[in-house]
């Protein structure tokens with residue numbers, strides 16, 4: 001079996017490296033705007049399927065893992081902010097509140113697919129305008145769902161999490177390894 005990480009996300013690659021898993025990267029190429037659903041679980045599920053469909057098997061024994069992460073708050077989905085204004089709005093909404101981070105993961109071989117969605121609750125401390133404005137001046141928000149990186153400069157904003165930390169960073173490694181352990185390729 002050869003593990004292919006179907007993701008260009010440096011965080012997902014770092015998490016797999018951290019646990020000494022051998023893998024190669026194949027970056028998906030998709031137009032995420034095709035997926036119109038406003039339901040977060042449906043959305044991450046559809047997006048990891050779409051990403052998987054854009055990656056070609058190069059050998060019969062490959063297992064290709066794709067993932068997608070969104071933040072949901074009330075009835076809104078927060079993806080990557082495109083502008084400073086969007087990043088501000090997301091941080092302002094999350095300030096002092098509880099939100100959810102959902103990561104969909106698809107494990108795909110030529111014979112079998114397994115999809116799951118892992119959810120982590122995150123509680124933010126109340127943030128001042130100065131904290132938000134300083135943060136959105138950094139590069140950090142713009143390639144991250146919800147406009148923050150728990151693993152970076154946003155660490156002090158976090159009051160509490162309930163669930164898998166690695167899921168917030170983009171890859172729920174524990175659950176993924178459980179699936180891979182039991183993934184019978186026949």
Ligand SMILES: Cc1cn([C@H]2C[C@H](O)[C@@H](COP(=O)(O)OP(=O)(O)OP(=O)(O)O)O2)c(=O)[nH]c1=O
Nearest residue numbers: 007008009068069144145148149150168169170
């Ligand atoms: C909430 C949060 C998200 N993120 C990241 C994880 C994901 O990389 C990103 C969400 O974008 P995704 O669309 O899930 O993934 P991606 O575009 O980075 O990579 P690819 O499609 O090639 O797999 O947000 C953090 O790094 N820290 C956080 O605290």
